[in-house]
Amino acid sequence: MSDSSSSHDSPPPPAITGVSEPPVANDSDTNAKCQTALQSLSSIVTTATIPPTISLLLEDNAVSAAISSLLQLPDSGAGDNNLCRWLYDTFQSSEPQLQLLVLRFVPLIAGLYLSRVPLRQPQAGFEAVLLALYAHETTSRAGQAVTVNIPDLSHASIYHESKGPAKNNSTCLNIAVISSTLDPHGTVRSTRRARIVGVALELYYGKISMMPRESKLNFCESCEKWAGQNGEREEEEQPRGLIPEEESVAVGGRSEKDSGRIPLPWELVQPILRILGHCLMGMKGEDREVCEAASKACQSLYLRSLHDINPKAILATGSLLRLREMALDPKNQVDHTEISSDNVLSV
């Protein structure tokens, strides 16, 4: 755990395969850890062949799909679940590469975990993984809050000059808390559940540019379930207890009331919105499927925030939806870097 904090502070590697992390641990040690993780995974995932290296594994869709379907089994979150144990151990290895691998499944784990809470299933396995993420974040920022100074244009900045009288630089800026202080938790107390999952999502967002698209799609699906607004407004009249057949089968038929709708306090909504914002506007290339999934999730969350009459969430989700609309408007799809095409070409 001790060296993880130093690697956390370094700028993230530029690409998925970037191994440019500062070599804190020596290479052979890293390799050994990775090999152990790969070997133990191969005893859990039997339906797909495990690739020989971690960076290949990160992008291996077959293995990810196999892990995902294992996670979706009805009792996957139990304390004695092998996969949960593997995820826990893998994250605890404090190898950045291996941690990415665990983070990749955070959307699925968080989604299943929160939606299963009302079912009173044992979920010690999921909780252990989430607590490991929480503990990692708590250590790496020493429990401190993450804050932002809201700029005030009457101070000159690197990007603008201020004509106003030069104010004392120490004038108090507006301090906003992005993520409050973290207390260590050894267990998931139910009143802290949202915060612990929220921190796991913050961690996920921190590495989101390295996450594969399937992981983001998982996340968008989870959001829709959490919001519990079933997307389309017209269908709202149906009682929400009626969920699609295959879902209730997936959870072993024991959950008719599992609509997945969960309480959404701000400590969850905030990281959710950041991730959705990335899926809508921050990906390096346009990925229509992810964009559409994210905008559906946004739509559900917008409706949910109307139902909760939560002004902050209405503002944030509403603006995401309007931005999406603007992006789809052909009027706004002008390439300003294109040269003007005159009919007369001259030197």
Add this chain to the structure above:
Amino acid sequence: MLGDQSSELSENNGESESPTLRLCANGACMKTTEVEAKLDEGNIQDAESSLREGLSLNSEEARALLGRLEYQRGNVEGALRVFEGIDLQAAIQRLQVSAPPPEKPSTKKKVPREQPQQSASQHAANLVLEAIYLKAKSLQKLGRTTEAAQECKSVLDSVEKIFQQGIPDAQVDTRLQETVSHAVELLPALWKESGDYQEAISAYRRALLSQWSLDNDSCARVQKDFAVFLLHSGVEASPPSLGSQVEGSYVPRNNLEEAILLLMILLKKFNQGKAKWDPSVIEHLTFGLSLCSQTSVLAKQLEEVMPGVFSRVERWNSLALCYSAAGQTSAAVNLLRKSLHKHEQPDDLVALLLASKLCSEEPSLAGEGAGYAQRAVNNAQGMDEHLKGVGFRMLGLCLGKQAKVPTSDFERSRLQSESLKALDGAIAFEHNNPDLIFELGVQYAEQRNLKAASRYAKEFIDATGGSVLKGWRFLALVLSAQQRFSEAEVVTDAALDETAKWDQGPLLRLKAKLKISQSNPTEAVETYRYLLALVQAQRKSFGPLRTLSQMEEDKVNEFEVWHGLAYLYSSLSHWNDVEVCLKKAGELKQYSASMLHTEGKNQNTLLTTLLTSLCINMLIFDESSVPCKVAVGALLSERGKEHQPTLPVARSLLSDALRIDPTNRKAWYYLGLVHKYDGRIADATDCFQAASMLEESDPIESFSTIL
């Protein structure tokens, strides 16, 4: 500009327009058909030589023109082939030599004599730079973004090398400036596309912090793109380098700060008319500031937006959302009143729901809120049918709150039953909304239907998986009202298990009171001591940055704890301890009716007169405080045993208190005493009966403390 783009779009669709293209240079013009034919045959050499002859160009010029022709025809591969045939690096080297020598740094740029020479070199420079730029564009279109970015970067590097003292802005060639601006804007986009985020960040900063003489609109576009990148890429940018910092100026430390700064600057530019309004900027800023929970800052930004951009109703409604998220309820309600006026948009559902919610929090506004909620119910149709349940829920909440405003008993019970009806109506729409279940439970509890209340309390805990603290507290209170103290304690203990240390205050207070109710004062004292230690530790260690997630509205204050402990000791007749506790409490708050009440009991009649006057002062400060009224009333009625004249005052205070809170057991009890001392035995009996009935269903803390 727009005209250009539309022709561009149609041009990309096909080459049908190409016959109208002409090539011009050195005063001569020629049609492109012949050249194009040669190009189509793949014969670049021939095409080049026909251009050189026809337009008297040198080889480089001819190539550049050909490349542009190919590019404009949409044949990017062909364009790339042509551009690869030019030795661009050599051309740049030459330009650097011919560029104005840097050893004349004192030269003022605007010396007219230099103009011809300068424009000649600019012209040559543009020819080369445009060629490299188009090469980058061609590579981009072929999906070779990394190479494209490198080419594009070399455009900017070259500009910096050739014009070491900046491009002389007075006489800059417009085409050169255009190429430079394009390259500045394209480079970060290319790095972003290629996935090289760190390069993208430095390209954005290079674009914004170096002197490229960008026009306002393209600068605004780069600023916006960068802000969006910072907000959403998920890549943490390291703070800007020291070199770009001017002494004393504000330097953003992280992505959000930098993004918000840029968006604010953009908005200011729009407001000053320096750039064309871009509606996405305010949306990005809304997103960013909401994430930081800084909606009051957002409100300020919205207020500064030029009139005419938003309709006034739109503006009022957004502002109301901002203010209500920032906790400025009355400002929000005032704005919503305007926008819901019959001449504006009286049927706007979101505004109606928000208004009713805000009104439901304030007894004096609850009646108005019920009106909004009813309108929301009526208007929730078609696509918005799903919001009908929310309307009903708000209606129920408003009516419930309205029932707390002193009116007649008849009116009160009418409001209460209508409130229940509305909440029941809501649950038909939203049977799985835990908040609604909770509110329904509290409503039942306040009407002393404890069975229903406890059912809903349990349902709420199930539905939320015990994650909401007030659910636990509510169940414990309902159980205590049912006089099931030991069960209430079990629930409280379970809740303590599910709560982190810092949030345990209200639960410990509840537990202490439960211990007292079970006549277990020693353990109650223990619990109070623990609570006290917690509260004091909290006071010492909490900086402003700790937000107590669920505790904000319900913090246990230290004063209350000392006071509770004093009360407990006084019931044990430990007068010394009482005195210590009261002294501690007194240090925290100078006047408090209920504290004086305890003190009065302690020292008995000696101070009573003084206390009474102090208490009356208190009432002046806080006219509607029921506990205050009851406390003073109780004092006066006890004193009335020997001093008849105080009884009418006591009576009116207590009746007043009962008008506001008819379920206040103590008020009934002391009113009974007043009647008794006054000799109205029948009235006294009624009051005592009411008090004893209420005692059987009295929660250990008022239900209204948790909603």
